[in-house]
Amino acid sequence: MKHFTSVNDVNDLNKWVSEALKIKSDPLGFVDIGGQKTMGLVFLNPSLRTRMSTQKAAMNLGMNTMVINMDKEGWRLEMNDDVIMDGYTVEHIKEAAAVLGQYCDILGLRCFPNLKDKQEDYSEDILNKFIKYCGVPVVSLESATRHPLQSFADLITIKEHATKSKPKVVLTWAPHVKPLPQAVSNSFSEWMVKAQELNMVDFVITHPEGYELAEEFTKGAKITHNQNEALKDADFVYVKNWSSYSNYGEILTDGKGWMMDNEKLKLTDNAKVMHCLPVRRGLELGNDILDGKNSLVIHEAANRVYAAQTVLKKLIEGNKL
Numbered sequence: 136m137k138h139f140t141s142v143n144d145v146n147d148l149n150k151w152v153s154e155a156l157k158i159k160s161d162p163l164g165f166v167d168i169g170g171q172k173t174m175g176l177v178f179l180n181p182s183l184r185t186r187m188s189t190q191k192a193a194m195n196l197g198m199n200t201m202v203i204n205m206d207k208e209g210w211r212l213e214m215n216d217d218v219i220m221d222g223y224t225v226e227h228i229k230e231a232a233a234v235l236g237q238y239c240d241i242l243g244l245r246c247f248p249n250l251k252d253k254q255e256d257y258s259e260d261i262l263n264k265f266i267k268y269c270g271v272p273v274v275s276l277e278s279a280t281r282h283p284l285q286s287f288a289d290l291i292t293i294k295e296h297a298t299k300s301k302p303k304v305v306l307t308w309a310p311h312v313k314p315l316p317q318a319v320s321n322s323f324s325e326w327m328v329k330a331q332e333l334n335m336v337d338f339v340i341t342h343p344e345g346y347e348l349a350e351e352f353t354k355g356a357k358i359t360h361n362q363n364e365a366l367k368d369a370d371f372v373y374v375k376n377w378s379s380y381s382n383y384g385e386i387l388t389d390g391k392g393w394m395m396d397n398e399k400l401k402l403t404d405n406a407k408v409m410h411c412l413p414v415r416r417g418l419e420l421g422n423d424i425l426d427g428k429n430s431l432v433i434h435e436a437a438n439r440v441y442a443a444q445t446v447l448k449k450l451i452e453g454n455k456l
């Protein structure tokens with residue numbers, strides 16, 4: 136594995152989860168493999184969990200870490216080729232990425248979509264250019280269309296808390312006031328579809344009409360607009376808002392009635408409830424759930440460390456850093 140940008144970089148999902156759980160049982164067990172190499176974390180958007188958990192993962196492996204919040208502290212980047220840079224952009228991605236590659240042995244990049252131009256977002260233009268020009272292994276810290284470290288942590292969390300060999304996992308759309316990326320949901324779906332192929336889960340997606348995700352991420356999932364039907368006998372409910380993919384980046388409904396709360400939990404098999412965070416209380420998820428014993432949100436956040444540590448360990452070993 137040269138880079139980690141999606142589930143397609145995972146050769147054996149079962150083995151990766153087992154390895155992550157082994158690392159979790161002894162987080163400093165591989166503290167020598169990082170050899171003081173440098174992990175650079177580049178943020179074009181805000182973050183709490185990804186920033187802290189990936190730094191912690193790198194430190195647990197004996198790496199040094201450097202963080203730059205490019206959106207606030209860096210020069211404004213130009214992504215387009217063959218432009219005369221006489222406007223607001225100061226530095227081209229070609230130079231910026233190449234320079235970062237001089238200082239770091241592995242680079243992480245967070246780059247959200249603009250939610251205006253579907254083709255541009257779904258081409259993963261920024262991530263791909265960054266990979267092309269930096270010359271070192273790259274880890275996606277959430278890109279325009281995916282959030283693989285989150286999905287890996289989610290799968291680890293499901294495996295840890297499952298009481299059945301093939302639990303029913305439901306991804307449910309939730310209301311929000313802002314148009315949000317599809318990245319977390321695309322990615323979760325992509326990982327669950329793969330897990331379903333391996334008989335690890337039974338996967339269902341539910342959302343209002345018009346919120347269909349791109350088929351490349353959902354092929355193999357059961358999809359229904361009937362949330363109550365989807366929730367029936369669920370073991371895990373993954374709650375997330377996303378904006379429309381077909382009416383790109385738009386909010387199509389206020390989503391009244393879609394918020395997951397204890398009343399809806401009654402439809403499930405005492406399901407555990409998941410969310411990647413940050414979560415809008417009382418809008419996406421009820422306080423009753425977040426403050427109750429069925430919530431796994433803090434466990435998911437904790438597992439971000441072990442997901443990242445597994446990925447970094449594989450990159451160090453695979454690239455002989």
Ligand SMILES: NCCC[C@H](NC(=O)CCC(=O)O)C(=O)O
Nearest residue numbers: 277313315316318319411412413
């Ligand atoms: N990294 C986890 C989620 C990040 C982002 N959420 C947000 O932007 C929430 C913003 C807000 O609630 O105002 C998303 O959905 O992709």
Ligand SMILES: NC(=O)OP(=O)(O)O
Nearest residue numbers: 182183184185411412
């Ligand atoms: N879940 C997640 O990626 O959180 P941050 O955006 O805070 O990193």
